[in-house]
Amino acid sequence: MQYNLNIQRIAESNRMNIDFSNLPFGKVFSDHMFVADYDGTEWTNLEIKPLENLSVHPGNLAWHYGQSIFEGMKATKGADGTPLLFRPEMHIERLNASARRMCMPEFPADLFDQVIRTLVHMEKDWIPSEDGSALYIRPLMIAMDEALGVRASLKYKFIVMCLPVGPYYAKPVSLLAETKFVRAVDGGVGEAKTAGNYAASLYPAMLAKQAGFDQIMWLDAKEYKYIQEVGTMNIFFVFKDKIVTPATTGTILKGITRNTFIKLLNAKGYEVEERLISIDEIYEAEKSGELLEVFGSGTAAVVAVVNKISHNGRSIELNQEDYKVAPMLKAHIEGLRNRTIADENGWIVPVNMLESVS
Numbered sequence: 199m200q201y202n203l204n205i206q207r208i209a210e211s212n213r214m215n216i217d218f219s220n221l222p223f224g225k226v227f228s229d230h231m232f233v234a235d236y237d238g239t240e241w242t243n244l245e246i247k248p249l250e251n252l253s254v255h256p257g258n259l260a261w262h263y264g265q266s267i268f269e270g271m272k273a274t275k276g277a278d279g280t281p282l283l284f285r286p287e288m289h290i291e292r293l294n295a296s297a298r299r300m301c302m303p304e305f306p307a308d309l310f311d312q313v314i315r316t317l318v319h320m321e322k323d324w325i326p327s328e329d330g331s332a333l334y335i336r337p338l339m340i341a342m343d344e345a346l347g348v349r350a351s352l353k354y355k356f357i358v359m360c361l362p363v364g365p366y367y368a369k370p371v372s373l374l375a376e377t378k379f380v381r382a383v384d385g386g387v388g389e390a391k392t393a394g395n396y397a398a399s400l401y402p403a404m405l406a407k408q409a410g411f412d413q414i415m416w417l418d419a420k421e422y423k424y425i426q427e428v429g430t431m432n433i434f435f436v437f438k439d440k441i442v443t444p445a446t447t448g449t450i451l452k453g454i455t456r457n458t459f460i461k462l463l464n465a466k467g468y469e470v471e472e473r474l475i476s477i478d479e480i481y482e483a484e485k486s487g488e489l490l491e492v493f494g495s496g497t498a499a500v501v502a503v504v505n506k507i508s509h510n511g512r513s514i515e516l517n518q519e520d521y522k523v524a525p526m527l528k529a530h531i532e533g534l535r536n537r538t539i540a541d542e543n544g545w546i547v548p549v550n551m552l553e554s555v556s
C-alpha cells in the first residue's frame with residue numbers, strides 16, 4: 199500500500215554548516231524528521247518536516263512510566279551515490295516485537311519501508327561517503343497520553359531522525375563481568391529495545407568506569423554465571439575449533455549484526471554455537487590456550503574487539519593484534535555496505551526513488 203506522506207521541506211539546508219571530517223556520534227542531526235501520531239486506532243498525520251522541538255505535556259506517560267522504544271540502523275552510499283540500507287526489514291520486525299512487549303501499537307512494515315526510503319532519499323546529501331561512516335537512522339516510539347496513572351497510553355508518537363556519523367574508531371574495550379547488578383531477568387524486558395534498559399545500566403556502568411573499565415559484561419540474574427551481552431553490543435567468543443555466542447533466550451537483545459555475523463561465519467565454514475556460555479568456561483579456555491578472540495557486535499561500532507575481561511578480581515588479557523575473525527567480519531560488512539563485496543543474501547536494499555518524490 200502507498201501512504202500519503204505530507205512533505206514539508208526545509209527552506210535552507212544546514213548541511214553546508216557541518217564539518218563532515220569531524221562528526222561526533224549522536225550530536226549532529228540532518229535537516230528533516232518523520233513524525234506520525236497514533237490516535238488510539240491508527241497511525242495518522244504522516245509528515246516529513248524540518249527537525250523541530252516537540253511540545254509535550256508534563257503529564258506525558260512516556261516520561262513517567264517509560265513506554266519508549268527505539269531502533270538504530272544505518273544508511274550508506276554506493277559508489278554511484280545510491281543510498282543503501284542494511285536489512286531494514288529486520289529493524290521494523292524488532293521494533294514491533296519491542297512494541298508488543300511494551301504494550302504499544304505496532305507500526306506497519308510497509309509504511310516503515312516507505313518512510314525510511316523517502317526520508318533517506320531526501321537526506322542523501324547527509325550520508326557521509328568515507329568508509330565506515332554512515333547516516334545513522336533512529337526510529338523512536340513514545341507514549342503521548344497526558345494523564346498520570348500506570349496504564350498503557352492510548353496515544354503515541356513515532357519519530358524518525360537521522361544523524362550523520364563518522365567512522366567509529368573502535369579502540370579495544372576492557373570489560374568488567376558484573377557480579378552485583380543485572381541488566382535483564384527471565385521474563386523481563388531485556389529483549390526489547392526500550393529506554394529503561396539503558397537507564398538501569400547507567401549506574402553500574404559509571405562504577406565500572408571508575409574502576410577503570412570501558413564497559414560491563416552482563417551475567418545472568420540467577421546465578422551470575424552465564425554471559426549475556428555488553429552495553430549495546432552482543433558478544434562473540436572465538437575458540438580454536440568453534441565460535442560461541444550466547445543464545446537469545448529472552449534476556450538479550452536480538453542483534454541484527456549478531457544474526458548477520460552468524461550467517462557470514464557459517465557461510466565461511468566456521469562452526470557457530472548459540473548456547474549458554476559461562477564466565478568460567480572463558481577463563482578455562484584462556485588458560486588452556488583455546489580462547490583466541492572476544493569481540494562485541496552492534497550497528498554503531500560493527501565490531502568492538504575486547505582486550506581485557508575481569509571477573510571477581512581475576513583478569514584475562516587478550517592481544518587484539520592476533521585477531522583474525524573480528525577484522526574479517528568488519529571488513530566484510532564494510533565491503534557489503536559500499537558494494538565492493540557481492541551481497542549474496544539480499545541484505546543491501548538500494549533506495550531508488552521516482553523523481554516525483556524528490
Ligand SMILES: *Cc1c(COP(=O)(O)O)cnc(C)c1O
Pocket residue numbers: 270391427428429430431432451452453454455456495496497498
Ligand atoms: C541495539 C543493541 C544491540 C545490537 O543490535 P544491532 O541490531 O546489532 O545493532 C545489542 N545489545 C543491545 C542492548 C542493544 O540495544
